[in-house]
Amino acid sequence: MSNHPAWMAGHLPPTPPPRRPGLLRRIADAIGGYTTYCCPEITCDVRVRVRGLEPGEARRYQELAADHSQHRRKSG
Numbered sequence: 001m002s003n004h005p006a007w008m009a010g011h012l013p014p015t016p017p018p019r020r021p022g023l024l025r026r027i028a029d030a031i032g033g034y035t036t037y038c039c040p041e042i043t044c045d046v047r048v049r050v051r052g053l054e055p056g057e058a059r060r061y062q063e064l065a066a067d068h069s070q071h072r073r074k075s076g
Contacts, residue, residue: 019038019039019040019042020038021036021038021047029049032051033051033052034049034050034051035049035050035051035058036048036049036050037049037050037061037062037064037065037066038065039065039066039068039071040066040068041068041071044068044071046065046068046071047065048061048062048064048065
């Protein structure tokens, strides 16, 4: 359920856009052939960095990074 008026339905994105790694991480990934997936939750620090995977396996890691309900906070 949204806090927005009904007339705004369809005019707002349903979820925030996915977070992207910073510029330096993207440059390092490009040089090393890596891909970094980040959790879309702003307060979550989970990142999954992969290299040399087949598309199906890479998709699994992308989904893992995006599923905030599976992420645990560090204790201590």
